[in-house]
Amino acid sequence: MSTMPDNAEFMEDLLNRQPADPLRAALVAIQELHECVEALMNPGRHERLVKVCTGCGTDDGNWQRWPCPTRKLADEGLGEE
Numbered sequence: 127m128s129t130m131p132d133n134a135e136f137m138e139d140l141l142n143r144q145p146a147d148p149l150r151a152a153l154v155a156i157q158e159l160h161e162c163v164e165a166l167m168n169p170g171r172h173e174r175l176v177k178v179c180t181g182c183g184t185d186d187g188n189w190q191r192w193p194c195p196t197r198k199l200a201d202e203g204l205g206e207e
């Protein structure tokens with residue numbers, strides 16, 4: 127009895143393991159880069175916790191509020207709100 131996989135079956139199995147949609151896989155990867163994290167804004171009397179993006183910052187060196195524009199686009203591309 128052979129332990130070698132049937133070649134056609136092997137190839138089909140391999141193909142089935144590929145992401146069905148490379149674009150979708152890329153968008154999911156972008157979402158993972160642009161996760162939210164809670165940050166303390168204005169420490170002191172007016173402090174508050176806000177969600178900021180782990181993947182972005184603003185031009186002036188501050189946190190980018192989450193969801194950031196990049197994350198919003200990825201969400202839209204995946205049909206998620």
Ligand SMILES: [Zn+2]
Nearest residue numbers: 160179182194
């Ligand atoms: Zn971001």
